[in-house]
Amino acid sequence: MKYIGDIMKKKFLLLILICLNFNFLFAQQKISDTEKLITIGKIYGFLKYYHPEVGKGKYDWDKEFIKYLPQVLEASDTETLSKIYSNWIDSLGSIEKCKNCDSDKLYFDKNFNLSWTQDSEIFNSELTAKLKYIEENRFQGENFYITAEPVGKIKVTNEPIYQNFSYPSEEYRLLGLFKYWNIIEYFYPYKYLTDQKWDSVLTEMIPKFRSVSNKDEYHSLVKELVAKLDDTHAWISFNGEVPKYLPIKISNIDNKAVVSGFYNDSLAKINNLKLGDVLLKIDEVDIQKETEKKSKYIAGSNANIKIRQTYNEILLGKDSSATLTIERNNLIEKIKVNRYDFDDFKYWDNLTTIKTKSINEIIGYINMASVKGADVSNIFKSFENKKAIIIDLRNYPAFIYKLLSRHLNSEKRDFSKVYSPNMNYPGMFSFKDNLQTGIKNNKNFKGKVILLVNEESISRSEFTVMALQTADNVITIGNQTAGADGDVVVFEYIGGYKTAISGNGIMYPDNTETQRKGIKIDIEIRPTINGLRQGRDEILEKAIEQGSE
Template identity: 30%
Template structure:
């Protein structure tokens, strides 16, 4: 009986101590995550670190190497506390004032996972609320309000085979976005979840190509059309071989619009106007999602479809496609090339306006903003005074257009057409709606002039997924005119200027620096411009410009 009692006691203690070890033991990923979060908090919140008084990238590398011997949470907590205390104490200025501030990106929940009574928690919480912050690692200009990271110059002798170097890439970029991307709240995947997914991958990745793929995966998680990152090595590994023809995507079909080889129609069996309905047995939309979405950051699916030609590229010198021609459906295996031949290019002719401005009917004007000059805009509006409506084409990026040169003819008076959200230099992860930077400078978020003779009839704005960034900004201004209707498809959803961040390996990544809202507070980031009438393009009506035809129809409607 005594033996049985002792056995039970032994079992209970064994289970208890095993459970205790499980509670305090650390996974490698979790250990590095906690350090990377504390390191990032100090970089952007600590009074001295934010002054650039320490080489913070080297501090990361050295401490990651020391972390190898940390095995329990208790040991890690002490390590993190000592790490914070290794920096000379400096004055902390606490602020709990959030009045009028944008708080959707304010996320410090990870701090609450440390014991609330511990010295570590108290120091982290004080740093979170500190506003005594300098601008060495990130500065925000008075005029541009765009965050700049000019002292991010890369790590000397960066080596992708070194674990601490790879993790530095991950945490440098992750923390910059965590604290200074005002559009972070719009991501499909929570930004901390992205970190959890990528830490294990960065830990075991030692080849340069795998590392580049992980960087693309990291940037793609922004869901930001400005944040395209694909270096040449990665491009070559994914899209090395190309077909000798180009296509436009219409719904779930690729229409062949150009060929680049005089023999293409002979031995490739491809003709202008052919409709490609499957690639390697898969639908076009499925192929786009599988082949492109893992690597291309896109605010929305409409923007991702801009890269539809890329799904015809690949790592082999041939591909199998299914073609619809007339009433026939057949499959062909076609060659692909490293270098595209360009001996006898043929282009599918489409019926669309060709001039910078013109009458497309006796009482309907058309203006293409791509390369029109100030004088040409003036002449166009002078000529269109008696028209029933004007179609303004913004499907290609204007090269030299100043906004007020256009809106002076569209607005009866000056007014605000956009609200802009910007970061705050000493309040990381918070943001505010920006007012005119200086009183002496005209408010850039207003446009138009007092003009009794403004154009009073219908204005039709044409947009599509090529309408991006500056074009979307211009589009929002045109939409602010009294009689504007917008026709087309979802735009790229990346309205404002870009911010550039240099990674430790010296490569550069961009992201949309500011948030864009209509005056009624509707967000334009990711959603794109408001559309009044969506264009229904089909392969049967593809040769005629359905955008322009819809514009004409709307102008003629009473």
């Protein structure tokens, strides 16, 4: 009986092994086309930026992708897929041991992710070992495809020029997706802050890029891809045609598109446009419904700025005129309005714009939109007896924060941490020395410094606010800023289409993030529709109240 029992045990074990083997083979066969394309997209980018021979520009890397793409799609299982990649890596040449790759250097690593290279469910042990070896002996020279600017942000270089690519074939649509995805994967400082994980974006976009059926759908899909960066600096342009603008600024107030300012007062008056007007329709298109449809194609660091950017996009147009349906003082009206070339507004060189003024005997006001470096000393001399100075940064100022800090600070202080892409370890970022502003000055302004901000405070404006927040006696008043800090990187999406992202990581010295959140605000004030209709500047009013205390 014991003999029979042993036979039964052996048969049972054999059956288990057969089942396990069957399940293993079945699992291999179940790899989908999307999963295969995810792997080639990541391998393409990894080798481009990590492999020494590829990094030197020895290969036409796009042609290599096009050559291996059909093989990858034809792979019947994960083992075959791994062999294709192993053979590809072997064909690129040997890699010498890296003498400088082992380092105890402190990195900003929140964007770093090479865990996929060790995924044993997709790659065999031979391939994972090769990928790990490449990481540990990565290229240390100047990469043919990407370099660093003096300020730390990247510059995309030596990418092939593709013409007549308004709607490329499937393999080139995928190539464009993978090029862009890998630039973000390795060199975008705020990847870790996106609402949707960047890996998930790739999984979602691959089938969409394969199935898109015409030029308009393709362009919309690329816009959707760019918008997933959640970055107010991010944009893409598919043609050189410049749209026409209404002469109004729009804010999102109570989830309504509200006129909150003018690019040109005279043109706004001619077109019967007033502060506090609520825009309901443009040429019979419902603005709120259109916002819901279009917002996924518009990049914005936070919800408020994304909605505002979408409103602006809806109001742009090729036609010289449009019909607006508005709500004004509880009445619905239709008005015919004109659109203009932005240059017609002369917005940036309006000679009537106030640089400074005395609000009263104790409070001075500085409008940073108009102030130049040469003005700073005289401004502070004229305000030396004031008890408070209001500095309005609801605009885009000149790069003169250091000149102001000389008068506001009693000593030099840190105001920002900066981290930039590490070109020798793609995906990692390196901290620079903290940025400082101010000088030792016992004659600095002793009164209150009040900074004004809102959604128009973006990039350099936010950076300037951070610097001026180091003043001795300072408060910041307003509402959430654009949340887009760090130098802008402009490069080309495949086909020659200009696109942009934030290039350096910026945060406060205490590690508080500014991207997406915006800068720190002490007293939050949001304009109201009634306030605008009454001609009030509610943020400035609060500042005057604070300055008078």
